[in-house]
Amino acid sequence: MKLLLLCDEGHSSSILMRLVADEAARRHAGIDVACDGFTGTSDALLSADAILVAPQVAHLRDSIEAALERPTALGSIPRRIFGALDASAMLDMALELYDAYAPLREAWGVCRELAPREVLVCCAGGASSSLLAWHMQRAVDESNLHIRVEFSGVGRGKFLLDRADCVLIAPQVRYSVGTVEEFNERHVPIDLIPWRSYGRMDGKAILKRAIRLLEGAGAPPFVMDEAFRARWEGAVAAFEAARRDARARRDAIERDFDERSKAARRERRRFAGLRAGRD
Secondary structure, three states, X not given: OEEEEEEOOOHHHHHHHHHHHHHHHHHOOOOEEEEEEOOOOOHHHHHOOEEEEOHHHHHHHHHHHHHOOOOOEEEEOOHHHHHOOOHHHHHHHHHHHHHHOHHHHHHHHHHHHHOOEEEEEEEOOOHHHHHHHHHHHHHHHHHOEOEEEEEEEHHHHHHHOOOOOEEEEOHHHHHHHHHHHHOOOOOOOEEEOOHHHXXXXXXXXXXXXXXXXXXXXXXXXXXXXXXXXXXXXXXXXXXXXXXXXXXXHHHXXXXXXXXXXXXXXXXXXXXXXXXXXXX
């Protein structure tokens, strides 16, 4: 499991990282611990399996969740646990959160397996490709295929490659094929759209080209018949239910650890009072 400790600038989380990593090693837990400041999306944020957010940035939790590309156990560290640098409690909390998110990860996997194939159309700035995407999406709907057509300028297209299943590049930016290939770490099939089809905005012909790319990559689109539609809608509903349950369990875990920290503090005070009385 990859655990990320997140604070505002990364300074306090770097101290916690060493303490939690030492605790994980002591338990032989097999957890990779990292730290970061909240500066938007980062490789550490996107690759984490569980994230614990420092109390001073707890108000950013929704923003952090929105930046994630997959279900990730995400919780806020109670202020007392954070202030006490209680690495053991933080590690326990991360493990409980990760287990609580297991049904959501499973539901997300089903949705991902059944998700529409994504076709990305790139032009210079996204203007003409947006019109072509509209024509292609109409052809998709008429064919009852489970495909979503996106559009982008080539400069931003590299950021969409992580979720695209194939890429079609407008003929006027054919020179950008090599640039797009540099960021094609998933080896998504890429092709140029012919001038004639692009000029005519022939959504049906270009959709056929995209389907050939998808089939060649071993990812043919699903046919949106009645049986598949019911299966897809059921998977989406199950995912939404699992997400609500995961968030409810997360809130319960946070409250539980906050109560534990309060009880531990009261016990420490009681012990200190007894010790002072003996002295």
